[in-house]
Amino acid sequence: MKKIEVSLDTVREVIEGFYEYKKWHFLTLNGLALAENKMEVQWIFSKYEALEETVVYFAQIAYTDVIPSIVDLIPSAIISQRELVDMFGVQVEGSEKGLYLDEDSLQNPLSGCSL
Amino acid sequence: MKQTINIPLGSQHIALLEPVRFKFECENEKIIGVDSDVGFVHRGIERACTTKFKFDSIGYVVARVCGLCAITHSLSYTVAIEKLLGGEISKKAKYLRILLLELDRIHSHMLCLSHTCENAGFEAMFMRIMGDRELVMEIQELLTGNRVQFDYISIGGVNRDLNSTVALKIKENLYEVKQRVLGYMDEFTNNWSLSLKFKGIGALSLDDAYIFNAIGPLARASGLNIDVRNEIDYLPFDEVGFLMQTHSDGDINARNLVRLNEILNSILMCENIINGLPEGEIFTKIKGKPNGEAIVRFEAPRGELMYYVKGNGTAMLDRVRIKTPTFASIPAFSHIFVGQDYADAPAILASFDPCLSCTAK
């Protein structure tokens, strides 16, 4: 597992430069609650037909930040982005709430601060 | 001006096993837009894993994500913890893990095939495949003590040994299943209701499979060489005779054939394991508390399953991220529906073999 830190401003450019659709397989978008009202967002990729090659781009952000969308680069990312919005209560461009959670259920269950 | 009609499929529908709702925007018979809602069975397992349970019992919690691939869930989690704790398990335990993983794949694929038949209106075949599936369920119960929730994997190895009478029974039943599956091959290639009707329906091209990151039998039917068993080294799949099964058509028929070929390959792997099971302990004690992060991937019957586990040196984990195969395939599903007839939608959906319990977790 290779971890590379990026910032929210550059993540789109980095992924655009890195992602070749016949070489890399987009696994998922992952969120991780950190201390002091911060969270980590991870974009996880694996290589086709290679043994155990995973690359993780990560950015540490505040809950108020808006995460740029990568759906135009990787169409299948939309579902992970919507999950992230539901589970952590952050904003991702062009991804709306309500994939898993209804309006009357507990909100942002994984954010670790607002239950 | 063109007029479109919105027709829903689900959340309760005769062709569905689990609640999912698709909203199709149709122009006459053709589907031109798809919207999906998958969160009907959300149970908050990811949160429960980090707040309610200690790391050594989470293997049993995540097994409850899904009944059909329970073994893949607990196996992925357990391997992730073993990676963090740095323990090595015995070769025999690894082989027994593959044995159950492949038995699980056989019965899950048979379930999917039977539902494909049901959606084609071929009830008799549905009953036949479900009846034959009992042969596999029987040996699973003999091996693990339960039909669905195996609870067979624990951190450090497996819970039960394989004795000679069970091994013999497994061989007998698998031989029987193999004969039946060869019979299905004939039906699925030559029977009008099952093969010709399905040819060219719900097709996914290789390029689209790459673009939408399709996984599992869905991608392999389009000719994409993605099988996690080929890309991992924690279990010796290459030693037991794993062969990737692909097809080039990408339609429902191709998916059925890929599944049938995978059943045959899994039977071969199980036979090889039983014939060449190494001697040794089935359980090695691994001590410690997980610290650090690990990503583990496994090939569940429906495709790639990923676990991300982060520990902080205490008994409670920081994060357990479950990426399930159906969840990751939903963009590909939605893409396939566009341009198809509404009447074909249930059959196409059944050929995806969706597992909504996994998706919503």
Place this chain on the structure above:
Amino acid sequence: MFSSFAKAFTNLFKTPQTIDYPLTPIEQEKEHRGLIEYGQEACIYCLKCEKACPPGAILFVPVENPPENEKNKKGLKYHYNPYLCIYCSECVRACPKPDEALWQSNKKSLPATKEDRVNESWFELERLKKQTD
């Protein structure tokens, strides 16, 4: 066409896959994972099973008339909830004296009725346990 007729004809004489349930009893697998059983005399009250149980289906709660056992210094009594148990046998593996103090049978748990007060009585025990901790 002909082969399907032949198949349909032979199917008439096949025995059914299902069993005639009330007349023929269901075969019980010998190795089926069923209820956990407890031997009070052999128990050494180490509480390892209670800690190991993933759903918390085993509780040792102090009672007024504890079962007679010299190892039982805190006056505890074993309680087991078959409706919470997932039959994983983690407790049996954790037990220092398996087969004597704690073992897994192949019996299945019976359905409970409202009169059994399965939930309420168990919640009371859990409350008691929390108070003593």
